Structure formats: structure tokens, C-alpha cells
Amino acid sequence: MTRAHSPSEDAQPFRISFVCTGNICRSPMAEVVLREHVARAGLAGYITTTSSGTGDWHVGERADQRTIDALARRGYDGSMHRARQFETDSFENFDLIVAFDRSHERILRAWAPNEIERDKVRMMLSFDAEQAHLRDVPDPYYSDDAMFDAVLGMIERSSQALFRQIAPAIRLGVR
Template sequence: MTDPDPFRVIFVCTGNICRSPMAEVVLRALAVQRGLASRVLSRSAGTGDWHLGERADERTLDCLTRRGYDGSAHRARQFSAASFAENDLIVALDRTHERILKAWARSDDDKGKVTLLRAFDPHASSMDVPDPYYAGPPMFDSVLAMIETATRGLFSQLEPAVRAPRTTLRALRRPDQEDLP
């Protein structure tokens, strides 16, 4: 028996050099820690094309390194129409990204894949992860802490499903959504 297809998660921010690469790396690290690296595929993209092919922002890389993560392999890419079909869950880093992604969706199924990262943090005071691009290293550290907390919440919901056979994997729902029969 071969391994089932992994559950594919893509994190989306503006330029794919600060917030979404952080979330991608954090989810990947959680999957590795829990022995699920082959069952969870974590990637990221931006809504814009300003930084295509670039590494993550140096402050992002420094922040990740300080917390024990490796973001050196990251190269920025842009979210595209094909990204809806290529991913099982599309995680927006703020409400602007969520609105853009839902506007780009071609079907209700596409729209249903879009959620906010901070929806998985029960203590979040805002659903938006602030953009640290115009701030200094302390803001990058603060943003990474928010992302770690919310991504742990996301992973705690995702983990039981990815441990189950892929054929029984139900759609991942935000904590505020009711389960459907």
C-alpha cells in the first residue's frame, strides 16, 4: 500500500516574503515533529507578483532562525487560479487576502477552501496577522509568535484527519463552523 496523497495547505499574504513563508515553515516543522511530513504539504504564495522568485525578506529569515526554523529554501511565488485545485486548504493571513482569494474563486468549492489563519487561535483579538514589512525585527518576532500560535491550532485540527486514511478525510472546518452530517 502506498502513502496517500498529502493534505495540501497554502498560506497566502501580499508578497510572499514575510508572513506566509513564516506560516509555511511553521506548519512544515509541526508536521515533521509529529511524524507527518509525508502527509502534510505546506507551501505559500502572495496575492501580488512583486517578489517572484526572491528569497524571504532577510528579517523573516533572521526571525525564523532565532526560533529554530529554516526558511532558506523559500522562493516567492504568486497565487494563481490553479492554486485552488492544487490545494486542499487556502489560509489567508488577513481579511484583505481572504476577500481577494474569495473574489478569485471560481466556485463555491474554491471559496469553501479559504479560511483565516487566526481563526485557529481562540485567543486572537483580531483575525488579521499584521504585515511587518515596514517595521523592525521586534515586529517580525511578534508576528511569528502569532503565526506559531494559530498554526498550532490549525495543526491540532488537521492532525487527526491526516492520520486517518485519505479517503475518510473530511473537509477541514474553522472552529466556528458546525460539522455537517
């Protein structure tokens, strides 16, 4: 029987970047939600999350107020988020890059400098077997609060599934 132990103190954290269009709706939701899972599990030093957008329209802005409100309704704090654009030379800084729809996936894979970096790109819903067939997380930007809540629900399920996949390896000190 293998006994679980704490991650090695000199291990590099597992680094995840969530990437959507403008970094004000979907990707900040996922960053905040997964960060909360990580904190609750006591793994804050071992898994890091960031988010960004494929476009630069909102760089420096807060998350969309409807994003902040949807997060708050579920007990999360998204108020500190500031939008940024994904930098094409930052692939090597991440172990996993999560896209929210097929357009993000295509863009990120096109930006990747090689196959190793392209292989880091995964779709958000792919982590949750019950939602994987949907492929895309809808963009709630042109919709109402109900859609933001629905999208957050999809992201929570996928984030929880993602966390269940990576946490055991992190706890064992394996990357």
C-alpha cells in the first residue's frame, strides 16, 4: 500500500492558465473557482492559476460586473481580477492551458511554437465527462445574469473535475 505524503518543498507548482476571449467573464470565473478548490485542499503553494484573454480589448479592466456578481452569489471573490492578454511567448510558463471554446483552442494551438506546447491546450469541459460532449462553454457577455450563473455552474463542475484529476498527483509530489 502506498502512503500519500506532502508534496516536495522544492517542487515547482503545477501552473494552469485559463484563456477566454477578453478575460472578463469565463476565464476569471475558472481562475477564482479552481483557486478556491486549491486553497480549501491546502495546496495553494503547489497549484497556481491565472487567466487571460486571446484579445486585448479589456486589458487592465476588472472582470465584468456580472461575473463578479455571479461569483459572489456562490461565495467567491472575483473583485481583485484585472484582465490581461495571453502572451504567445508564455507557453513554457504553464503546464496546462485551458480554453473555453473551439475558437480559443484554435488560436492557442496556432500560437504555440511547437507540438509540446500545443499539447498543453485543453478544453474546459473536457475534464467533466458529463459535459465534455458540449465542447464549448458559452460566452455569457451578451446575455443576462441567469446565463452568467449557468456558465459559472458549468465552470464549477469542470473545475471540480479538473481538480480531482490533478490533486492526487500533487499530493504525491508527482508532476
